[in-house]
Amino acid sequence: MTGSTPLLPRRTALLAGMTALAAPAVSRAQGTSAGAPLRLGILTPLTGAGGFDGPRMLKAMQAVGEEINAAGGLLGRRIEFAVEDDQTNPEGAVRAARKLIDVDKVPVIMGTWASAVTAAVAPVCWESKTFLTTVSGADSITQLPHQGYLIRTQPNNHLQAGKHAEFIAGTGAKKVFVMSLQSPFAMPTQNRVREVLAQKGAQMTGALLYEKDKTSYRSEVDQALRTRPDLIYLNGYTPDVTILLRELYRAGFEGPRFAQSYSVTDKALESLPREVTEKVYTVQPSSDVDSPAFEAAKKRLGTGVDSYEAQATDWISLVALTIAKGREATGTALRENVRKIAQGEGTKVYTAVEGLRLLGEGKEINYEGASGPCDFTEIGDIVDCKFRYQIVENGAFRFLKVA
Amino acid sequence: MENYLIAMGVSAGIYALMALGLNVIWGMAGLVNLGLVGFFAVGAYTSALLTTKLGLPILLGVVAGAGMGALVGVLVALITARLRGDYLAIVTLGFAEALRVIASNEVWLTNGTDGISGIPGPFRADLGPVGFNLFFLILVAALVTAVFFAFERLSYSPFGRVLRAIRDDDQVAAVAGKWVIAYKVQAFAIGCAALGLAGALYGHYTSYIAPEIFVPLLTLYIKLSLLAGGVGNNRGAVIGAVLVVAFLESTRFIIPLLPGLSAVQGAALREIIVSGALIVLLRFRTQGLVPEAHSHPLIPRQPGAAAKESPTHA
Numbered sequence: 001m002t003g004s005t006p007l008l009p010r011r012t013a014l015l016a017g018m019t020a021l022a023a024p025a026v027s028r029a030q031g032t033s034a035g036a037p038l039r040l041g042i043l044t045p046l047t048g049a050g051g052f053d054g055p056r057m058l059k060a061m062q063a064v065g066e067e068i069n070a071a072g073g074l075l076g077r078r079i080e081f082a083v084e085d086d087q088t089n090p091e092g093a094v095r096a097a098r099k100l101i102d103v104d105k106v107p108v109i110m111g112t113w114a115s116a117v118t119a120a121v122a123p124v125c126w127e128s129k130t131f132l133t134t135v136s137g138a139d140s141i142t143q144l145p146h147q148g149y150l151i152r153t154q155p156n157n158h159l160q161a162g163k164h165a166e167f168i169a170g171t172g173a174k175k176v177f178v179m180s181l182q183s184p185f186a187m188p189t190q191n192r193v194r195e196v197l198a199q200k201g202a203q204m205t206g207a208l209l210y211e212k213d214k215t216s217y218r219s220e221v222d223q224a225l226r227t228r229p230d231l232i233y234l235n236g237y238t239p240d241v242t243i244l245l246r247e248l249y250r251a252g253f254e255g256p257r258f259a260q261s262y263s264v265t266d267k268a269l270e271s272l273p274r275e276v277t278e279k280v281y282t283v284q285p286s287s288d289v290d291s292p293a294f295e296a297a298k299k300r301l302g303t304g305v306d307s308y309e310a311q312a313t314d315w316i317s318l319v320a321l322t323i324a325k326g327r328e329a330t331g332t333a334l335r336e337n338v339r340k341i342a343q344g345e346g347t348k349v350y351t352a353v354e355g356l357r358l359l360g361e362g363k364e365i366n367y368e369g370a371s372g373p374c375d376f377t378e379i380g381d382i383v384d385c386k387f388r389y390q391i392v393e394n395g396a397f398r399f400l401k402v403a
Numbered sequence: 404m405e406n407y408l409i410a411m412g413v414s415a416g417i418y419a420l421m422a423l424g425l426n427v428i429w430g431m432a433g434l435v436n437l438g439l440v441g442f443f444a445v446g447a448y449t450s451a452l453l454t455t456k457l458g459l460p461i462l463l464g465v466v467a468g469a470g471m472g473a474l475v476g477v478l479v480a481l482i483t484a485r486l487r488g489d490y491l492a493i494v495t496l497g498f499a500e501a502l503r504v505i506a507s508n509e510v511w512l513t514n515g516t517d518g519i520s521g522i523p524g525p526f527r528a529d530l531g532p533v534g535f536n537l538f539f540l541i542l543v544a545a546l547v548t549a550v551f552f553a554f555e556r557l558s559y560s561p562f563g564r565v566l567r568a569i570r571d572d573d574q575v576a577a578v579a580g581k582w583v584i585a586y587k588v589q590a591f592a593i594g595c596a597a598l599g600l601a602g603a604l605y606g607h608y609t610s611y612i613a614p615e616i617f618v619p620l621l622t623l624y625i626k627l628s629l630l631a632g633g634v635g636n637n638r639g640a641v642i643g644a645v646l647v648v649a650f651l652e653s654t655r656f657i658i659p660l661l662p663g664l665s666a667v668q669g670a671a672l673r674e675i676i677v678s679g680a681l682i683v684l685l686r687f688r689t690q691g692l693v694p695e696a697h698s699h700p701l702i703p704r705q706p707g708a709a710a711k712e713s714p715t716h717a
Contacts, residue, residue, distance in 0.1 A: 042666075046666060046667050046669075046670035046671075047670050047671065047674055054667075055666075055667045058666060058667070083666040084655065085666070085669075085670035085673070087620075087670075089615065089616070089618060089620060090611070090613060090615055090616045091616050091621060092620075094609055095410075095411065095414060095651070095652065096655070098406075098407050098410045098411070099407055099652070099655055101407075102404060102405075102406040102407030102410065103404055103407050114615065115516070115517070116516065116518055116613040116614070116615040116616070117615075119517070119518055119520055119611055119613060120518075120609060120611045120613070120616070122611075123520070123609070123610045123611060124609075127532040128532055138516075138517055140517045140520075144520055144521075145521070182508070183516075
């Protein structure tokens with residue numbers, strides 16, 4: 001039993017260490033009594049692949065938080081944020097989410113970005129009855145059994161592909177061919193495009209999947225042209241779409257082509273001859289740039305507002321209004337009440353402060369956000385979203401519309 | 404708070420299992436394996452697929468996960484039989500990345516980048532979130548203890564001595580009549596079984612796995628654990644893993660107390676602290692906090708036996 005004596009101080013040391021670890025949390029997480037700050041969780045990527053978008057989303061949320069605090073707070077309490085870094089890594093993100101839920105006792109976590117991170121954090125949230133808001137776009141996210149504890153403001157793949165198909169049919173194209181890069185988005189996009197084109201009286205004459213990093217797509221181009229399409233939808237990234245555009249031109253295809261904005265960039269236009277890129281349509285999800293909510297976000301942040309910042313603005317606004325509506329800051333109350341202020345017949349409001357004032361007067365409200373109308377389906381997807389369309393003419397983009 | 408500490412205990416336990424596995428391969432046999440996370444992924448995917456797609460019991464899935472880890476370990480060991488040092492490190496690193504790319508692309512099997520969700524956990528529904536957490540901590544602690552004693556036994560067995568001989572100079576071991584490659588393969592198999600076991604447990608604990616979990620960052624955390632604890636030493640592996648998790652987590656609480664730091668700067672500072680700690684360890688304490696013991700845990704060293712320090716490998 002000689003080993004037991006040195007064990008004791010070690011155990012004491014461990015206990016002391018744990019207490020030290022807990023001390024700041026205890027002092028900060030003082031109860032939920034009136035007057036104490038109301039703590040909300042933010043979990044964005046501050047490092048890793050999402051390190052560009054995460055900090056800006058964080059800033060957008062903090063700006064709205066300050067505005068609410070300046071206007072008297074929420075339920076008479078100041079909003080305070082518990083911020084953690086998800087490291088754009090599911091393993092690290094789960095540990096961070098545990099800290100937010102178990103130590104900070106937040107009713108909501110806002111901000112996960114990568115789909116894998118969201119899918120990893122979501123079970124922790126719904127098991128602990130914590131609400132989660134995200135920008136992750138993969139269709140599978142909202143199909144998780146999240147029991148309503150999740151909403152996302154990013155249009156999912158289904159919605160995007162549907163809108164694309166509507167636009168394509170609107171250009172008058174009757175026969176459409178889809179060429180997709182092998183990715184999780186490829187098949188869902190093709191299926192949805194086929195469906196919507198058929199509804200709109202057009203037809204998807206064929207589709208194919210291609211591998212990335214090939215130096216030539218000649219056989220794929222031949223396969224597409226064999227169906228004599230009016231329009232070709234190129235669903236890939238810049239390297240492959242650049243090659244496809246060139247080879248379609250060489251093969252004599254003169255009809256319009258349709259692609260995501262991220263694949264036809266300014267750089268790509270510079271690198272290709274004008275004839276090759278003539279009449280290429282591009283599309284991207286857009287914030288609701290004409291809405292007063294977007295205008296308010298721009299003023300608040302003092303800069304241009306991109307889609308992610310607009311969505312972050314909407315999360316914190318939705319969360320604040322929902323808490324005010326239900327007069328209760330819990331994940332379950334958020335789940336129950338979020339659709340009562342996000343959609344419906346109430347007075348349209350465009351900022352959290354405005355909404356809080358009307359709620360205080362006992363009025364019904366319907367929050368219309370900077371990213372869009374913010375109406376949610378049963379499973380937490382947005383019902384509608386604006387898209388920005390452009391066309392390439394003479395080697396430059398011409399704005400068509402936001403619709 | 405308790406729930407959080409319990410969850411971090413589970414993380415530490417899984418890290419400890421991985422560090423124990425790495426210790427057999429790297430600490431005892433001296434083979435630099437930077438593909439840890441690949442074997443971890445093999446275990447996680449094996450168990451997740453068997454339990455979700457075929458509906459096998461979790462226990463069977465976990466055993467299969469460890470077994471598959473060992474099998475892939477043997478395969479990699481045979482492929483890299485002639486490689487040592489930096490070259491082995493590069494190939495194992497590449498192996499883990501290749502596995503990750505396969506997991507992202509073989510959608511029919513792994514569900515691609517969407518990952519596998521809804522992996523069952525033992526008694527998850529019956530115990531509720533808090534009970535399950537506690538149960539899993541007990542389970543992981545028991546497994547770490549079992550693996551620890553098994554590896555400790557292994558370390559002081561003749562087998563362990565041969566591994567250390569190979570680590571210090573494999574030609575001498577070969578001259579002494581030891582079949583070096585066979586020992587290396589076995590070391591890989593045993594170590595990778597522990598890695599696979601850790602992976603399987605991870606999947607059943609968090610209920611979700613995806614290719615993006617298996618990035619080199621996790622390999623570095625485990626390497627840091629073993630370096631901090633002491634390479635070549637099972638006790639060090641466990642202590643190091645607990646320390647690394649405590650360290651990673653405690654920075655969450657300490658950094659917000661520093662004045663004038665934004666959240667973004669705080670996040671960057673956390674990463675700097677981790678890298679800084681690694682550099683300091685490598686510079687000032689290569690043998691780790693608990694250096695490798697030179698005598699048998701039960702049978703003390705004979706007086707007069709060579710007391711020369713063997714060089715530490717870091």
